[in-house]
Amino acid sequence: MENIDLAREMRARLYRECRERGQFSSRDKAASAFSVENVKISASSLKDFETGKRTPSPNLVLDMARVYQTPELKWLHCSTVCPIGLEIYKKGAGLGTEDIYRTYFELAGAFDRINDVETSLHEIIADDAFTPDEEEKMDEILGVLDKITESTDRLRVWIEKSRKGAR
Structure with a gap:
């Protein structure tokens, strides 16, 4: 049970941090930006993703990366959430752009x-x-x-x- 909670917390941090890096201080503002891009997603759905209650579809992750302008979200999602990506990235690629x-x-x-x-x-x-x-x-x-x-x-x-x- 502890591993499940940790994984859920990691997902919550991942999606929230990328939203915030995209300069969206609230889920409502992010949902509005998605609407402009013709992507139907509500603030409550974003909350579900950010709290680990639900996992976004691969296509939605691509949309999130585009709208938030955080291309690292694609790689981070694959390396921490996607079963195939977990296998590929099991060594932890540590995808960041800081250095x-x-x-x-x-x-x-x-x-x-x-x-x-x-x-x-x-x-x-x-x-x-x-x-x-x-x-x-x-x-x-x-x-x-x-x-x-x-x-x-x-x-x-x-x-x-x-x-x-x-x-």
Whole structure:
């Protein structure tokens, strides 16, 4: 029961914080903005999402991200609510835009290792078999690829937010 309450609290924080980042101080103001965009959603539905009583549909999450101008909502929703996203993001990609420079350096570091990754991967798959002695090397390969994926996700959110600000 405690895990369910924690998950509900995380969802409440996620949707509320994105609404507030979008400069909507109240659910009523947000509902009005959705109406202008021809998206039918009430303030009480927003409350249900923000308190974890209900989960918005994927299409509604896309609308929320667009109206709130918080592209990170798509990634955060997938990584914390969606069953498929939970599996993909089980390592916690930590999608934020607060430190794009750290993201850049992490990505650059991963790119520096990519030639070694390619060579190691080729050695592992060349014989069409995966043996126990190759497990540690494969974990290293996956670690580098995971770092590239996580950095790419953070970079994508930063780019989307930057594009919104430039318009």
